[in-house]
Every structure is written in structure tokens, then in C-alpha cells.
């Protein structure tokens with residue numbers, strides 16, 4: 740079983756530095772693993788209109804959408820992106 744960075748962040752959700760941590764993880768992803776800025780914005784726009792979004796967290800999968808949306812291999816569990 741692989742290490743889930745998202746769950747690790749979730750445990751620290753009350754930390755005021757959470758946004759910086761998410762940003763660092765995204766920036767640390769290899770460029771071949773990241774979607775383009777345009778695709779990233781498209782995904783987050785969809786999440787922003789979704790009734791499953793609570794704060795920065797997707798209630799369908801439990802992930803921080805900012806991090807999940809950045810990965811080429813990631814997908815929306817509700818097939819919205």
C-alpha cells in the first residue's frame with residue numbers, strides 16, 4: 740500500500756500553514772505528473788461548484804481538492820473531471 744500524502748495533510752487540517760503545505764507538495768510533484776495550469780484551474784472550477792466540496796475537502800473522497808486536482812493520474816471519484 741502506498742503512502743497517502745493527502746491523508747497525512749488531513750490529520751493536520753487545523754494547522755494554519757496548511758495552504759503552504761499543500762502548495763509545497765504540488766510544487767514538489769514532477770512536471771510530468773502535474774496537469775497544466777489550465778487543466779488545474781478547470782478542475783478546481785468544477786470542484787468549486789460541486790455540492791460535495793466542504794472547505795478545501797471533497798466529501799466524496801476525503802481529499803484536499805487543491806492537491807488531488809494537480810495530479811495527472813488523479814480523477815474525481817464522481818467523474819466530474
Ligand code: SF4
Pocket residue numbers: 785786787789790791792796797798799800804814815816817818819820
Ligand atoms: S473531486 Fe469531484 S466530487 Fe469531489 S469536490 Fe471535486 S468535483 Fe466534487
